[in-house]
Amino acid sequence: MHFDAFDRYHETQSFLHRLDPRVKVLVTVIFIVSNALLPDGAWIAFVSAWIFLLANNLISKLGIGYTLKRSIIALPFALIAITVLFSIPGEPLTTFNFIAWQLTITDNGLLRFVSILIRSWLSVQMAILLVAVTRFPDLVHALEHLRVPAVLTTIIAFLYRYLFVLTDEVLRLLRARESRSGAAPGSRSGGGVLWRAKVAGNMAGQLFLRSYERSDRIYNAMVARGYAGHLYTLNPHEMKSSDYYATAFAIAVIFILQVVGRF
């Protein structure tokens, strides 16, 4: 069983771990919106936002570089934004030839490109921290408190619960494919692309039917145990005074970031 293959929660005791999940979701979202609102080249605000993140890393007891290490995944997306380097008018910095085009990097283009990357990188770190200090069921429950419709949160809860089961199913299917498509060294196994796509498609169809039939059994088992269309939790989710203080403090910090970024 790969029951923990997708769980990003880190078991530790810290102030952030104990904080109400609603607070954590809310502050994360406000922080990300705040990043998106900061103007290009607001260096002091960017650095302050990162210090705020580092402080949260410390408070969470995960290690000061925890989110930094895991934020590398956002980098490949930078390619999408690379054209702003050349497309925004400004003082030319350097010119070079790329295939058939002469490209000029401008100061404003560079400024915007770097700013977009920093915004993205800060936001990714905050999201990483959120899931590292909040259990997924608590996260879903927080979404429910924040008025996300019950249909959606219930689907998400089921998705999370059965993801591990179906992942095992997929790994079994993949292993079966591997073991049946051995190849001598130097030669390719299996047929052409179309044949391979057919095998993959049949695997997806197979997985669909197994999931569909499994959902029938699961539903019957749930009804037998008293399910009536609603999931319950034993977690009381009560806001304590420390939760209110933490929210107020974080919002104040983010507000100051906005002020610093604009003047």
Place this chain on the structure above:
Amino acid sequence: MLYVPVLLHIPDGFLNVVVSVIFWIATIVTLGFAISKTNKSLGEKQIPLMGIMAAFIFAAQMINFPVAGGTSGHLLGGALAAIVLGPWAGMLVMTAVIAVQALLFQDGGLLVMGANIFNMGLVTAAIGYGLYRSVMGQSKTVKLGAVAFAAWLSVMAGALLTALQLWLSGTSQLQIVIPAMMGVHALIGVGEALITVFALAFIMQTRPDLLGEGSESAKGSRNWIWVGGIVALLVVLISPFASGDPDGLERVAEDLGFIGTGLDAPYSIIPDYTIPFLGETALSTILAGVVGIIVVAVIMILIGRGMKAKS
């Protein structure tokens, strides 16, 4: 690698707040409809089913197949989900998948999640189901051919929308981002089409009752043909137009106040940066589209042949 992310997820920081909010609103309104429709037509049994189907789409994205040169194709799943579950349920399922990918893997941001759900969940489901519904009652070959085209086009629609959003946010230049996104996804879409068709053919063969003609009216009305058809047509028409005549779109965007402050002229080209490839770009987009359509057509013929040989 256990988990293969889909290329279309936009991270936070790449869209500006205005564009993010507009697409959050569009997504919330559509999901509101989806929820009230599914609440009306489906029993409590459907919610566990949808949850497990969402886990299915998530897990099915791990089934990849090697294409060439170390690259591999895998499923996005929007069209498949809409066809097997109906459009509204398909949209809810895709929303759950995209939300969990963003929450757990930072695969796509939180502020831009509205746009990501719109691109990859809502539009793909509308095109997938609409085009599939339009060939209900036809032969199996015609149905699978339509599904291949729908799956391919749904990926192209997602790519087009992503490109437009990046451009509206001032993150990317239209003449570059549209051909780049649509060119790459013309190929990725072929992978989507292949897996979707073969998965569906498998389901039709083993559990035809799940996709029976009788169950279709319960999933979505004939109006979906219009919705899917119009969205599909828009994608086909806008993609060459957008890069061939960006000023037209820019004007629209300016009139609607989309273009953010601090970015006065996204296109005014740098003085000594001559662009003779504006026309070329439109041409290349159209070419990419034509190549894609030819590839899909060939695949449809091949699949049709394979089906005939089998039966």
